[in-house]
Amino acid sequence: MTIATNQAALNASALATRAIHAGQEPDPITGAVVTPIYMTSTFKQDGVGGLRGGYDYSRSANPTRNSFDAQLAAVEGANYALSFASGLAAIDVLLRATLQPGDNILLGNDVYGGTYRLLSKVFVPWGIGLDVVDITDVPAVAAALAAKDYRYVWVETPSNPLLNITDIAAVAAAAHAHGAKVVVDNTFASPVLQHPLADGADAVVYSTTKYIGGHSDVVGGAVVLNDKETRDAVAFLQNSAGAVPSPFDSWLDIRGLKTLELRVRQHSRNAMNIAQWMESRPEFERVWYPGLESHPGHEIAARQMRGGFGGMISVQLAGGFEAAKRFVGAAEIFTLAESLGGVESLIEHPGAMTHASVSGTTLEVPANLVRLSVGIEEADDLIADLDQALRRL
Ligand SMILES: *Cc1c(COP(=O)(O)O)cnc(C)c1O
Numbered sequence: 001m002t003i004a005t006n007q008a009a010l011n012a013s014a015l016a017t018r019a020i021h022a023g024q025e026p027d028p029i030t031g032a033v034v035t036p037i038y039m040t041s042t043f044k045q046d047g048v049g050g051l052r053g054g055y056d057y058s059r060s061a062n063p064t065r066n067s068f069d070a071q072l073a074a075v076e077g078a079n080y081a082l083s084f085a086s087g088l089a090a091i092d093v094l095l096r097a098t099l100q101p102g103d104n105i106l107l108g109n110d111v112y113g114g115t116y117r118l119l120s121k122v123f124v125p126w127g128i129g130l131d132v133v134d135i136t137d138v139p140a141v142a143a144a145l146a147a148k149d150y151r152y153v154w155v156e157t158p159s160n161p162l163l164n165i166t167d168i169a170a171v172a173a174a175a176h177a178h179g180a181k182v183v184v185d186n187t188f189a190s191p192v193l194q195h196p197l198a199d200g201a202d203a204v205v206y207s208t209t210k211y212i213g214g215h216s217d218v219v220g221g222a223v224v225l226n227d228k229e230t231r232d233a234v235a236f237l238q239n240s241a242g243a244v245p246s247p248f249d250s251w252l253d254i255r256g257l258k259t260l261e262l263r264v265r266q267h268s269r270n271a272m273n274i275a276q277w278m279e280s281r282p283e284f285e286r287v288w289y290p291g292l293e294s295h296p297g298h299e300i301a302a303r304q305m306r307g308g309f310g311g312m313i314s315v316q317l318a319g320g321f322e323a324a325k326r327f328v329g330a331a332e333i334f335t336l337a338e339s340l341g342g343v344e345s346l347i348e349h350p351g352a353m354t355h356a357s358v359s360g361t362t363l364e365v366p367a368n369l370v371r372l373s374v375g376i377e378e379a380d381d382l383i384a385d386l387d388q389a390l391r392r393l
Contacts, residue, residue: 015075015192016261023070024254035067037251060239064247068254072212072222075257076191076204080231081224082238083250087187087207088114089243090221092122094183094203095152097237098230101127103151106144108135108166109362110159112185112207113355116363119154132362135159136297138170145178155201156185157194158301161314161350161371163288165297168304172200187211187341188312192264193305197226208253210341211311214263218252220245263343263376268308270382271374275313277383283323283390285368288314311374312340314350321367323393324349328370330389333382340373345382347372 010022026033040062043055055061065083073081084090095105107119109132124130133144135155145153153175157166172182183203184196190211196204206212208220223234238244245253268291275289287294290301291309301309317323327347328336334347338354348354350365358364374382 011074018074019071019260020258022074023067035064035251035254037247038063039247058247059242059244062244062247062250064250064254065245068245068250068257069222071254071257072191072206072208072224075260076197076224077195078197078204078224079226079228081222082231082234083208083245083253084221084223084238085243085245085249086219087112087205087209087221088118090205090207090223091115091185092118093237093241093243094205094223094234095119095123095128096241097233099123099128099151102129104129104131104148105152105154106141106150106180107132107154108156108159108164109133110135110162110164110365111154111156111363112160112187113350113357113363115154115156115185116361117357120361135166135171136164138167138174141171142174142177145174145180150175150178150180153180153182154185155182155196156188157304158188158290158297158310158312160188160312161355161365161369163188163290163295163297163312163314165290165295165301165304167300168194168196168199168201172202176200188310189305190260190264190310190341192261193268193308193310195306197224199304202227203230208256209339211264211267212256212260212341213253214256214260214342215252216339216342216344218249218256220249220253264311265308266376267311267341267374270376270379271311271313271372272309273379274372274374274382274386278313278315278386281390283318283327283393284315285318286316288316313372313374315370315372316366317368317370317393319368319393321351324368324370325352326393327389330392331385332388333377333385334372334389340371342373343376345373345375345377 069081181202184201187207203225206222278287334345
């Protein structure tokens with residue numbers, strides 16, 4: 001079999017197979033099955049400009065990073081993936097590489113607090129117009145697009161922290177009708193559950209810190225897309241500005257991505273069990289989980305997400321802010337911490353923690369809201385932990 005045939009067979013294979021093999025050819029010199037951590041800043045040249053494999057300096061390209069980029073692009077079924085030192089670095093470079101002062105962004109009203117901070121505190125002063133819309137309301141999105149020229153519509157689905165669901169195909173159709181592009185932050189769903197490019201999005205961004213890394217031990221991000229011109233602009237700014245992941249970061253992302261599907265299915269199963277149990281408890285005024293029929297986006301999520309609804313749950317405590325604070329403090333297996341998507345369960349208070357930076361804005365979150373990142377421990381143990389925490393409210 002030629003390499004080209006292998007590549008075609010691999011591209012046609014299932015996600016789990018691509019995740020384990022794409023970009024993971026054994027090392028040509030030693031046969032090492034796992035991509036080595038090429039912890040080197042520079043590469044010997046065979047005469048001036050005589051680069052081996054195109055490598056000259058690790059800001060521009062590094063074999064471990066390239067391996068992860070090829071793996072992620074294949075998992076997504078996309079032409080290109082470019083990885084960064086963080087999710088926000090990926091978002092920053094994608095936008096800065098393709099926007100200029102005077103351009104406008106239409107942003108969903110429930111997004112990661114750090115994304116809103118970057119846009120409102122860095123991009124707006126740079127001259128970018130920013131408008132916020134209920135992104136789940138397609139007619140409202142279409143009306144906004146008809147009223148003003150937007151370069152980008154920014155979608156997070158499921159959103160952070162309220163787990164709102166946006167119909168990606170419907171928003172993409174509306175955006176494209178007005179000449180706008182759609183970016184989907186697919187961090188919560190991961191490439192296992194949702195394929196925004198296939199649904200019409202123009203680019204996907206990830207915080208690989210979350211499900212892709214999956215073990216709460218690396219901060220990273222990625223831009224995934226099909227358009228070569230945009231890819232080249234992003235790669236140029238990535239090299240010019242330099243927010244690249246280290247080879248070790250890339251190696252951790254590679255390892256994480258290999259088991260992503262197994263983990264995300266278990267996160268989803270556990271979260272569904274816990275969300276159903278939570279709905280039966282009077283201490284919770286509201287349970288936000290797209291897998292529940294009570295969730296306003298359930299029907300869209302059931303169509304758009306494949307094989308599960310993810311590991312994130314948000315709840316509103318009937319006892320208000322004080323009960324929410326006591327609840328997050330009383331959990332024992334659920335660790336009180338920011339972030340999400342790791343094997344271990346985490347619990348946090350968005351209003352005071354991850355989303356403190358949007359307090360006082362249109363993106364402010366309810367004070368009685370608690371967000372859970374359900375891990376892959378045994379579900380019964382997790383429910384027992386939440387149960388004992390409720391008894392201590
Ligand atoms: C964490 C997160 C980000 C930012 O990623 P970092 O890796 O922390 O820079 C962006 N979007 C979402 C949805 C996130 O959860």
